[in-house]
Amino acid sequence: LIHEGYSGEEGILVQGIIDFYFIENGRAVLLDYKTDRVTDETVGERESEYKKQLRLYKMALEQVGEFEVAEAWLYFSSMGKFVRMEL
Numbered sequence: 001l002i003h004e005g006y007s008g009e010e011g012i013l014v015q016g017i018i019d020f021y022f023i024e025n026g027r028a029v030l031l032d033y034k035t036d037r038v039t040d041e042t043v044g045e046r047e048s049e050y051k052k053q054l055r056l057y058k059m060a061l062e063q064v065g066e067f068e069v070a071e072a073w074l075y076f077s078s079m080g081k082f083v084r085m086e087l
Contacts, residue, residue: 018057027070028061030054038076047083050074055087 020031032054038046058069072085 016053016056018061021061021069023067024070027068028065030057030061030069030072031075032057032073033075033077035077037078038081039079043076043079043081043083046076047074047085051085051087054085058087 018030019033021028023029032050034046034050036046054072054074058072061067061069069087072087074083074085075081076083
């Protein structure tokens with residue numbers, strides 16, 4: 001879901017930069033770096049905030065690269081922690 005009420009009939013321009021991805025066994029693994037301050041108590045909130053962004057990146061990679069995105073990860077540099085995202 002890009003936006004509440006969006007029917008998909010008109011085009012949308014989305015601007016962003018995928019931090020990193022690689023191909024493993026013919027499928028993409030997506031990684032996005034986050035530099036904001038996160039703690040163990042707030043990491044869940046941040047995951048929810050970034051899920052839509054990663055879904056858009058997944059759509060872009062699958063459309064342009066013509067391969068499936070197998071996994072998506074967030075890396076929170078302030079914690080030194082990787083979090084696997086379910087998309």
